[in-house]
Amino acid sequence: MKRISRELWKTMLVMIFCCGFMSSHAYADDKVDLKAIPDWSIMWGDPPGGLEGVIAASSNHWIKVINGESSPKKPKEVSSAWIRLQLPSHIPKDYGIYIEGIHTQNLWVYIGDRLVRETEFNFPYDKQRSLFPIGSEDGGKDVYLKLETKMDRLGIHSAIKLDNYTSLMQTFVFQDLPDIILGCVFLFMAVMIPIGSFFLRKVQFISWVLISVLNLTLGTIFITYSAFMYANFTNYGGLYIALFDISLAVFLPTLTYYFEKIFDDGKYNLIRWFRKFQVMYSFSLITFMLVNLLNDYRFSKVYSFFSVNVLGIIMISQFILMIGFSLKFVRKGNKEAVIFSSCFFLLAFMSTLDLIYYFASSQNYKFFFWKWGVVGFIIAIIVVLGRRFAINQEHMINYSKELEFYNHQLQLSDKMEMISSLAASVAHEVRNPLQVTRGFLQLIAARTDDKNKEYMGIAIEELDRASVIITDFLTFAKPQLDDLVDLNVSKEINQIEGIIVPLATLHGGRITVSVPNDLYLRGNASKLKQVLINIIKNSIEAFQVDGQIHIWAYAKQEKVYIHIKDNGEGIEPAQLIKLGEPYYSTKTKGTGLGLMITFRIIEAMQGHIEFQSQRYIGTEVILCFPSIAVK
Missing domain, CATH: 1.10.287 (Helix Hairpins)
Structure with missing residues (x-):
């Protein structure tokens, strides 16, 4: 699972880098010579006689537009228009004309009286771009574009570019390639994430499936948002529109459900109610879309109102709700909420930049920054889920x-x-x-x-x-600790030196004691001595060559610590865990009762015992008792 996650991250970062590179390359190609075509003209309506009538029309019917500016606003009763532009008298070989933004459903391009391009959209989509070659023999001729639409927009909202055909082709291809690549990356992640989450628990699996659905819908939105798909695969335009609307309708409630699972988990009725409302509205919207599609887009205007205006209000409400609850969780110290809120604000900031450029350019700007805000937001979602997964794993390990x-x-x-x-x-x-x-x-x-x-x-x-x-x-x-008195640790250890020092000397070792005189604890003197003798006797029996035992004590945080350390043969880690269990002993003839009694006495005196040992290096026993102050 971790390996798959690392591969997904690497793939995504590489794709993002490539998209950024190609995006910058595409925008660098925008620098073409616009002086070649200083202006063009537009005529509303379709005069009798078709192209011949257009050519014969007087100059009073044409409205002059400076190249780079947008067309005048379309009159309400008009559904068609003609565009006229004049080519320079001298045109180099292998040149072409590229018009990035044309609002129309149907487009015909003529050079003189020769038809060179024809595109018809039989679906409610009016964003077109056109690239066609011109030769040196076309110098000085007029180019005519016929536009027809059933929608509200009509005209050109970008510069008419005249340049080398190969250079314009690169711009034409790379213009929407970042969207398609990002969409493919999201689709790839949508497929790979469920594969890597088959063995997760049900709760974790649901969260990963939600991430997969979010990636699936975003990938579809990115790809079907691209005008490149409609320009090059016109026959599937209706399918692209349907997929875009379905993906958006699924994405919004899925995002709310993911937010609910990660941060809310059913605690707040408002989020759960809003998510259920979104599910019902999305289902109704998809049903209406299918009805409109089966009726040859007869209800497009009504459907557009519910799928754009109403859905936009729902989206704004959803974002406000999520931001509000995110800030609430941030105040509670939720680190996942901090990550989520930061990247959500990044998305909002990027979208705001797009809106500023959109209104500053008379609403002809193509939204761009929001895509990278979405990428950052998806990364944040995956980071939050990965962090939550890691926390759950840590909790499971600790619980085990x-x-x-x-x-x-x-x-x-x-x-x-x-x-x-x-x-x-x-x-x-x-x-x-x-x-x-x-x-x-x-x-x-x-x-x-x-x-x-x-x-x-x-x-x-x-x-x-x-x-x-x-x-x-x-x-x-039942350790007999009825006679509890204040014990001086140094005095008690000195009293047993007469027993343990000769015993250590007999086994070829020595004992060093370093205990201050101001350490006191409450307990039974004979039982404490029994504990110390048992432990020291075990250390003596573990002696190797030049055996040494060091005993020292100190007070720390209202506790008295007594350390007994030897350089004996040590104890294996597996044996160390079993010390104090009934009838367990590391000695050949041992019964295990000595350490059992030691543990019980220390427990009765409200103390604690800890063993630290390494094989053939030695063992250290740490005794800890509550300290008392003696005046």
Whole structure:
């Protein structure tokens, strides 16, 4: 999944770079010599006689327009117009004329009386562009363009460019290529994202499917928005318009649903209600579109009102709603909302620039910046979803670790409870018979010979050993901490030095102690000494060559820390986790009761024990107890 996501990012960035390059290249080609055709003329209506009538028309019927300016506004009752322009007397070889913006459904181009281009749109779309070659033999001739439409706009709203045909062809091709490439990138992502999300959980899968639908609809919008598709694939123009409207109708409620899933998740009724309203309106709009299509666009004006005016108001309301809730989530510290809001404002800013240029150019400007705002917005959506996915994964990992930890603690608790019950039962049922048996053995040993006395002594020693084990069981079942006093850590450690130092020396090692005199904790002196002796004894038994044990203590954040560190053979990580479990010991003849008792005593004193060990390097035991202040 991560690998697919990285490949998508790389592909998208490369495509965006290429689009930016080709876009800048296309706009660089706009610099052509406009002085070659200083002006042109327009005549409203279609005079009798067709082209011959147009050629014979007097100059009073023509309205002069400076090249680069837009046509005058079309009169309401007019549905056709003629454009006339005169070519220079000297035209180089391989030249052409390119008109980027023509508002018309049907277009015929004549050079003199020769028809050189014919384009008819049998669908409600009036954005055309025209490129046709001219030769040196056409120098000084008039070029006529006949325009017909059933829509509200008619005329030319761009410069008429005269230049080398190859250069104009590059401009013609590259003009809308960034839109098509971006659309293909979005479509590619729409296909790849579901493939990479088959193994996700249902909640995560829904979010990724929403991203896929957003990319699918945006890709379709980008491609079908391009005038290049209508100019070169005229037979499919009606299909392109239908796909554009369907994609826009699906995109808006999907965006709201995505916003609801990521940030709201059903908490706010307003967002959920608005999304349901959008779904119903989009369904109604698509149904109306199909009815209009089946009736040969008979209801185009009514449909245009609902698909442009009303839908525009719904879009504005949707954006205001999303921005408002985004700012609310930003105030709550939601980082995803910060990313979403920033890129949404970027989209709004880019769209505002387009609107400024649009109105500044008498509403003949072709929207451009909004596309890159959409790209940034989609990237933000994917980043937000990826971040949410990463957070969910982290939560799942942490939950698994916590579940494993609590499961281990529960098993350990069950074992402890079982051992405690067993220890109490053994102490009650076995200890007294053992003491009676030991007494009788002592009486019999006093009346027997020396050889039998030796056997009796061995039996008594084994009974004493069993008694010690039972005593350990009792201590584990219920540590006797009734006599709690204030303990000086340094004093308690000094008192056990007489026992542990000779033992360490006997095993060929030494002990160093560094404990200040002002550390105090509350507990039972004998039990604390038992804990320290058990731990230090384990360190001594782990000695290798030149064994060393370092004991030091300090106070930190109202806690007393006691460190016991050796350079012994160490403990494996897998064994380290099991320390303190019933009947688990790293020693060959160990029972595991010593550390069990140590853990229980430390727990009863409200303390904590931690082991840090590396194989053949040593082990460090850290004891932590609540500190007390003694006056």
